[in-house]
Amino acid sequence: MFGALSEIDGLTASLAATLISIAGTFAVASFGAVVERNSGYFSAFAVGVLTVSVLFHLIPEALDESPNATSWIASGFAIMVLIGITVQVIVNRDAEGAALAFGYASIIALASHSFLDGVIYAAAFGEEPFTGWITAVGLMLHEFPEGIIAYFLLAQAGLSRLRSIIGSFLAAALTTLAGTLSANFAFGFAAGPPVVALLGGSAGALIYVLIVHLGPHAATAPNRRGYLFAQLGAAIGVAAVIVNHAGGGH
Numbered sequence: 001m002f003g004a005l006s007e008i009d010g011l012t013a014s015l016a017a018t019l020i021s022i023a024g025t026f027a028v029a030s031f032g033a034v035v036e037r038n039s040g041y042f043s044a045f046a047v048g049v050l051t052v053s054v055l056f057h058l059i060p061e062a063l064d065e066s067p068n069a070t071s072w073i074a075s076g077f078a079i080m081v082l083i084g085i086t087v088q089v090i091v092n093r094d095a096e097g098a099a100l101a102f103g104y105a106s107i108i109a110l111a112s113h114s115f116l117d118g119v120i121y122a123a124a125f126g127e128e129p130f131t132g133w134i135t136a137v138g139l140m141l142h143e144f145p146e147g148i149i150a151y152f153l154l155a156q157a158g159l160s161r162l163r164s165i166i167g168s169f170l171a172a173a174l175t176t177l178a179g180t181l182s183a184n185f186a187f188g189f190a191a192g193p194p195v196v197a198l199l200g201g202s203a204g205a206l207i208y209v210l211i212v213h214l215g216p217h218a219a220t221a222p223n224r225r226g227y228l229f230a231q232l233g234a235a236i237g238v239a240a241v242i243v244n245h246a247g248g249g250h
Helices: 004-031 033-038 040-065 069-094 098-124 129-141 143-156 161-188 195-218 226-246
Strands: none
Touching (some): 004 129, 004 143, 004 161, 033 040, 040 069, 040 129, 040 143, 040 195, 069 098, 069 195, 098 195, 129 195, 143 161
16 A cells, blocks of 8 residues: 555646646636636536545445544544634734735635645545545546636736736645645655545545535536536446446455
8 A cells, every 4th residue: 555556646646637727727817707607517527526436435435444434534524624724814814904815815725725635636546546536536627627716816816917827826736746745755654554544534525625615616607507517427426436346346
C-alpha cells in the first residue's frame, strides 16, 4: 500500500485535475458570463458520481474493514469543517472592508479545499486503483467550475485580469498538486496507514465537499437541468461500481 504505483496514479489524477482547473480559469477569462452560467452542470454531474462513490463504495468498504469506521468518517468531515471555519475567521479578522474580506476569505478557503482535494487523491489510491479512480473522476469534474469560481472571486476583489488568472492558478490548481505531493511525502513516513482511516477519512471529507461546495454550486445550473446531470453522474457511478464488483473487485 502506498507503493510507487499508487503514488504515480495519485499524482497522475492530481495533475489531470490541475490541468482541468486551469482550463476552467482560461475559459472564463476568455468567454466570461457564458461559461460561469453553465459551470453548474459540471458540479451537478460531480455530485452524482461522488454521492455514489461515497455511499456505495467508500463507506461500505470502510465498514467492511472495521465497525469503527464511522469514527474515521466523522473525523474526516470534522477536520474539513474546522479548517473552513478557521480560515474564514482568520481572514475576516485581518482583511479590510466587507466585500474584500469575503473575497479573500473565499479564495483562501477554496485554496485550502483544493489542497485537501490533493490529499484525497493520494489517500484514495492507497487501497486499490478502482477506489482511487472512481473518487478521482468525481473530483476532477468539479475542478473546472472551481477554476471558474476562483477567477471570479479574485476579479470581484478588484484584481486585474492577469492577476486573477495567476491567483486562480495558484489557489485552485497548484494547491491540488501540492496536496498530493505533501500527502505522498507524509504517507512515506507511515508504516502502512490503515485502510479504514484512508477510506473513512476520504468519505467524510467528500461528504463535506458535497454539502458545502458542490451542492450549492450545482444548484446554479440553468432551468434546474442540473438534476438531469446529477442523475447521469449517479448512473455512471453505479455502473462503475457494478462493473468493479462483477470483475471481482472489492
